[in-house]
Amino acid sequence: MKKNDKKPDEDLSARDHRVIGKELGLFSFSDTVGKGLPLWTPKGTVLRRELERFITDEEIRRGYSHVATPDIAKIDLYKKSGHYPYYKESMYAPIDIDGEEFMLRPMACPHHFELYLSEPRSYRDLPMRIAEFANMYRYELSGVLSGLVRVRGFCLSDAHIICANREQAESEVASVLDLIDYFSGIFGLRKSEDYWYRLSLGDRADSKKYYKDDAAWDAAEEVLRSVLQKRKEKFSEMKNEAAFYGPKIDVQMKDIRGLENTAFTVQYDFVMPKRFKLVYTDKDGMEKESVVIHRSSVGALERLIAFLIEKYNGAFPLWLSPVQMKVLPVGEKFLQYAEKVHKELVVNDIRSELDESNETLGKKVRSVKLEKVPYWIVVGEQEEKADSVTLESREGNKQSLSVADAVMLLKKQIAEKK
Ligand SMILES: [Zn+2]
Known part of the structure; x- marks a missing residue:
C-alpha cells in the first residue's frame, strides 16, 4: 500500500459507493425483491448502458463476436462441464420445469461451448472469440453482501476464446492483456500503480481441487508465464489460486480503502475442450482438440460501477455522466x-x-x-x-x-x- 492511499475515515465513508449511489440516485435495494439484488434507476442504467456499449464496440473492433445465451440451463450442462461439484455451494437450488432440473447459471462458459458445438468448426474459424454481457447468479452469505461489490446477481463482461493450439492461445492471452490495458487506461488506471498482474498456479498434489494432468498444468503455466515475461510485465506468482481447469493471470486492484481484490482474470483451460469435445478440422483434414481462454475485460458491471463511483467520487467524466x-x-x-x-x-x-x-x-x-x-x-x-x-x-x-x-x-x- 502506498502512503497516500489511506484517507481519514469520514472521507472514506463519504466516498463509499453506497453513499454516493444513494445521493445521486443510481441504484437501490429492496428487501421484498431480495438481498444482494440491485435495482438500477434510470440514471444508474445510463452508466450500465454506456459501459456496455463502449466495451462491446471496442471488443467487436478487436475481433470478438457478441452473443446472447439464457440465464438458466439444465443441471446436466454444469455436470457436463464439471462445474457442478466445484460450484455446488454457490449455486441456487434447482428449479423444476416439467420434471427436469434447471439451475440459475453461475457462469456462462458451458453456454458458449454449446454454441460452439452448434456447427462443425474448421481451423479457419479459430481463434473464435465469443463474448457476452452475461447475467449470472451466485450464492453469497447475507453477512458478506455489500452494496454493488458483493451481490447475488451480476452481469459479467465475459468471453471465451477457442484457440487452435498453444501458440494461438499465447498470442490471444497477449491480446487480452492489451485490451485490459486499453480499458484500464480509459478509466484512468495506471499499470503497476493501480493494477498489477498475478500468476495463479495449481497444486499438482491436490487432485481434488485441480484436474489431474501434470504435463498439461506445466505447459499451461509456462504459456502464461511466457506471455508475461515477453511483455516484460511485473508479476507475482501465487500457488494454489488457479481454477480447477487451469492456471490464470489475475488482474489485481485495490479499492479506495487500500484492500486488494482480483478485479478480473484471464484463464487457460485445457479441461473443457476435452469435456465438451471442442474440436475443429485442421488444414490436414484431421480433427484436433482446441484450447480455451476464459477472460473478462472489465469484470462484473456492478463491481466496475462501484469502483468508478468511488474513483470519481460521483463526478463522472462527461461520456459516462447520467445527466450531462x-x-x-x-x-x-x-x-x-x-x-x-x-x-x-x-x-x-x-x-x-x-x-x-x-x-x-x-x-x-x-x-x-x-x-x-x-x-x-x-x-x-x-x-x-x-x-x-x-x-x-x-x-x-x-x-x-x-x-x-x-x-x-x-x-x-x-x-x-x-
Ligand atoms: Zn468461463
Missing part, C-alpha cells in the same frame, strides 16, 4: 428559449435536463453542483437576443457560444471519452 447537461433559465420569461436549447441538445444525443423550477439561479446552480453534473447552460435575456448560451463547467470554466458550437464541443469531448 442542465439548462437553467434565469427566470420564467426565458423558459421557452431554454426549452428550445434543451431540445436541440437532446436531438443531438446529449443527456440534457431542463430546470423548470421557480428557484433563483443561485439555487439552481447549487443543485447542479450537488448532482455533480459536468456542464450547465444559463439562458437569460442576453443569450436569447444573441441566440447563444453561456456554458459553464463543473471545473469552473465559463464561455459564451452558439447552441451549435456548444453541441459540437460536447460531442467532441464525449467521443474522446475525456
Whole structure:
C-alpha cells in the first residue's frame, strides 16, 4: 500500500459507493425483491448502458463476436462441464420445469461451448472469440453482501476464446492483456500503480481441487508465464489460486480503502475442450482438440460501477455522466428559449435536463453542483437576443457560444471519452 492511499475515515465513508449511489440516485435495494439484488434507476442504467456499449464496440473492433445465451440451463450442462461439484455451494437450488432440473447459471462458459458445438468448426474459424454481457447468479452469505461489490446477481463482461493450439492461445492471452490495458487506461488506471498482474498456479498434489494432468498444468503455466515475461510485465506468482481447469493471470486492484481484490482474470483451460469435445478440422483434414481462454475485460458491471463511483467520487467524466447537461433559465420569461436549447441538445444525443423550477439561479446552480453534473447552460435575456448560451463547467470554466458550437464541443469531448 502506498502512503497516500489511506484517507481519514469520514472521507472514506463519504466516498463509499453506497453513499454516493444513494445521493445521486443510481441504484437501490429492496428487501421484498431480495438481498444482494440491485435495482438500477434510470440514471444508474445510463452508466450500465454506456459501459456496455463502449466495451462491446471496442471488443467487436478487436475481433470478438457478441452473443446472447439464457440465464438458466439444465443441471446436466454444469455436470457436463464439471462445474457442478466445484460450484455446488454457490449455486441456487434447482428449479423444476416439467420434471427436469434447471439451475440459475453461475457462469456462462458451458453456454458458449454449446454454441460452439452448434456447427462443425474448421481451423479457419479459430481463434473464435465469443463474448457476452452475461447475467449470472451466485450464492453469497447475507453477512458478506455489500452494496454493488458483493451481490447475488451480476452481469459479467465475459468471453471465451477457442484457440487452435498453444501458440494461438499465447498470442490471444497477449491480446487480452492489451485490451485490459486499453480499458484500464480509459478509466484512468495506471499499470503497476493501480493494477498489477498475478500468476495463479495449481497444486499438482491436490487432485481434488485441480484436474489431474501434470504435463498439461506445466505447459499451461509456462504459456502464461511466457506471455508475461515477453511483455516484460511485473508479476507475482501465487500457488494454489488457479481454477480447477487451469492456471490464470489475475488482474489485481485495490479499492479506495487500500484492500486488494482480483478485479478480473484471464484463464487457460485445457479441461473443457476435452469435456465438451471442442474440436475443429485442421488444414490436414484431421480433427484436433482446441484450447480455451476464459477472460473478462472489465469484470462484473456492478463491481466496475462501484469502483468508478468511488474513483470519481460521483463526478463522472462527461461520456459516462447520467445527466450531462442542465439548462437553467434565469427566470420564467426565458423558459421557452431554454426549452428550445434543451431540445436541440437532446436531438443531438446529449443527456440534457431542463430546470423548470421557480428557484433563483443561485439555487439552481447549487443543485447542479450537488448532482455533480459536468456542464450547465444559463439562458437569460442576453443569450436569447444573441441566440447563444453561456456554458459553464463543473471545473469552473465559463464561455459564451452558439447552441451549435456548444453541441459540437460536447460531442467532441464525449467521443474522446475525456
Ligand atoms: Zn468461463
